[in-house]
Amino acid sequence: MSHDITVLISGRGSNMQAIHRACENGTLQAKVTHVISNVTNAGGLEYARHHGINTTVVNHKEYSNREAFDQALIEAIDCSTPAQLVLLAGFMRRLTVEFTQHYQHRLLNIHPSLLPRHPGLNTHARAIEASDRWHGCTVHYVNEALDGGPVIARAVVPIKNGDNVDSLSARVLAAEHKLYPTVVQMCLHGTVACQDSHVKVNDKAALNPLLYYYH
Ligand code: GAR
Numbered sequence: 001m002s003h004d005i006t007v008l009i010s011g012r013g014s015n016m017q018a019i020h021r022a023c024e025n026g027t028l029q030a031k032v033t034h035v036i037s038n039v040t041n042a043g044g045l046e047y048a049r050h051h052g053i054n055t056t057v058v059n060h061k062e063y064s065n066r067e068a069f070d071q072a073l074i075e076a077i078d079c080s081t082p083a084q085l086v087l088l089a090g091f092m093r094r095l096t097v098e099f100t101q102h103y104q105h106r107l108l109n110i111h112p113s114l115l116p117r118h119p120g121l122n123t124h125a126r127a128i129e130a131s132d133r134w135h136g137c138t139v140h141y142v143n144e145a146l147d148g149g150p151v152i153a154r155a156v157v158p159i160k161n162g163d164n165v166d167s168l169s170a171r172v173l174a175a176e177h178k179l180y181p182t183v184v185q186m187c188l189h190g191t192v193a194c195q196d197s198h199v200k201v202n203d204k205a206a207l208n209p210l211l212y213y214y215h
Contacts, residue, residue: 003030003188006083008073008091009037013044014173015089015110015180020051022181030188033083036076038069038093054080060093070099077103084188088142089180097144105194107142108187110180112172114138114154119147124169127159135159135168137176138209139183141194150199152192153210155179175214182212 005023007016016035022028035048038060048055056076063069077086088109100107113123115138127135136156143149155175159168186192192201192210199206 002081003085004033004081004083005030005085005087005184005188006034006036006077007032007087007089009035009042009044009089010039010092011042011044011090013037013042013047013089015176016044016087017047018177019087019089019181019184020048020053022185028181028185028188030085030184034077034080036073038073038091044090066094066096067098069093070096074099074102085184087180087184094146095142095144100142100144100149103142105141108152108184109140109142109147109149110176111138111140111147112169112176114156115140115147115151124165124172128163128165128168132159135172136214137172137179139179141199143197150194150197151209152187152199153179153183153212155212155214157214175212178214179212183210 009016020032023030023032032053034054035044036056036058037045038058040057040059045055058072058076060069063072086103086107114136118126134156136154138151138154140151141149157171157175
């Protein structure tokens with residue numbers, strides 16, 4: 001069975017690249033078949049084209065409202081063989097309920113904080129500002145709540161003395177690049193699933209999200 005993945009990006013796409021590299025080196029048994037961006041000149045599109053991955057731009061500015069944009073996005077995603085998973089990887093648009101329900105249990109996101117702490121933007125600055133000792137990233141199923149769907153896994157990194165937004169975001173990003181392919185592999189190959197908004201690991205309801213420490 002082929003495990004096709006569609007990745008949605010808005011920018012440089014380093015998470016998409018990490019997932020693609022994991023597919024290439026066999027640690028992730030899957031194939032990135034389609035990269036879609038809402039931004040015409042998103043850096044990650046260049047990488048995808050260079051590696052022979054099908055790319056599509058659905059520019060949100062060309063649509064009069066969120067519903068019309070999301071409908072066009074659905075058409076772009078579903079135009080070829082349906083992807084087994086749709087991954088948000090730095091895709092910076094809020095999605096409608098119609099969209100998230102269409103891909104229920106097939107739509108994942110990576111967020112640069114230990115959700116539910118610091119949803120939304122500027123997570124690294126907020127973690128430093130709050131004097132948090134730990135920070136990290138979260139992979140979760142996407143539902144209609146912003147950064148609020150069932151959490152599958154978190155990766156924790158320390159906040160060190162003297163950290164600034166650049167040093168902390170680099171540490172978190174390195175963790176993202178390990179966590180996302182790991183979780184995608186588990187979702188595609190049956191270790192992790194979602195039922196009635198609850199995450200199951202090895203067919204049992206997970207009491208807590210999976211936790212990884214990257215020091
Ligand atoms: C990543 O840090 C990702 O977690 C974040 O955007 C960055 C994209 O980087 N996503 C969000 O903030 C979504 N709420 P990338 O384009 O290099 O993967």
